[in-house]
Amino acid sequence: MLENGLLDVLIQKIVDEVVRRIKNQPKKAVVFFTGATIGFKDSMDSLLKLQKDGWQLKVVLSDDGMKVLDPVAIQKELNLDVIYHSGNIKSQKELYGSADMFVIATMSVNTAAKLAVGITDTVLLSLINHGFMAGTPVVAAVNACNPDDPQRASLGMGKSSPKYREMLNNNIETLRDFGMKLVCGKDLYATCVGGTPTETNDLIVTKTAAPAKSEAVVNQVSAHNTGECLIDKNVISRVDILKARGSNVIKIPSASILTGYAAEAAKEFGLQIIRV
Secondary structure (H helix, E strand, C coil), X not given: XXXXXXXXXHHHHHHHHHHHHHHHCCCEEEEEECCCCCCHHHHHHHHHHHHHCXXXXXXXXXXXXXXXXXXXXXXXXXXXXXXXXXXXXXXXXXXXCXXXXXXXXXXXXXXXXXXXXXCCCCHHHHHHHHHHHHCCCEEEECCCCCCCCHHHHHCCCCCCCHHHHHHHHHHHHHHHHCCCEEECHHHHHHHHCCCCCCCCCCCCCCCCCCCCCCCCCEEECCCCCXXXXXXXXXXXXXXXXXXXXXXXXXXXXXXXXXXXXXXXXXXXXXXXXXXC
């Protein structure tokens, strides 16, 4: 009887140790960025929190994401060895095979529309499709594809017709029906770790937020003609650069996103970009 009791204790200790090791195994997630910038900062903050908790992240950028976002900055901020894209992915299975979760950090209107109707004509869409088919949990930040997102309205893009907004909202609802967890970027962390988002998961509202009064995009640094200007925006586009091409030096906030097209325009006109 004593030997049986010791054996039971030993077995229980082994079971407890196995459970402990399983729980402490780092989670692995494949993170996707599309060609969207709305909600980008909030999503990045959530990803950094996941890394702090020990999550291992592999990041994939769509072709548009490579142009609109700054892959080098993303790689540096998340301390990654590589950023994956259509040009360097040799085996999709190496990405999705061991993933515990797929996280769409920025989901564009285009990506949401294609996923909703099952189109997989890009590497990124094909990878997400594998997640659907394999039953891998998919969490997505829908700030950029939500027609009623307040930031979209503040950028002057909240004036679409009710029918068009209804179509975009229907795409979101379809993705929700597929089993995707749809949240705001700042709630990605809480949702991935199984917590409760700080905001409701129901992102569909009936009225577009009124556009906020926008400030001047380009401000002269000095009243005198110094050849410098400041573009005080979160996302700097080609249009912004073209408006400021009369200056030799363009200063932008250190945390701003300079799109690929904007960088090309600056190079084309021989403009120097300085982050301040």
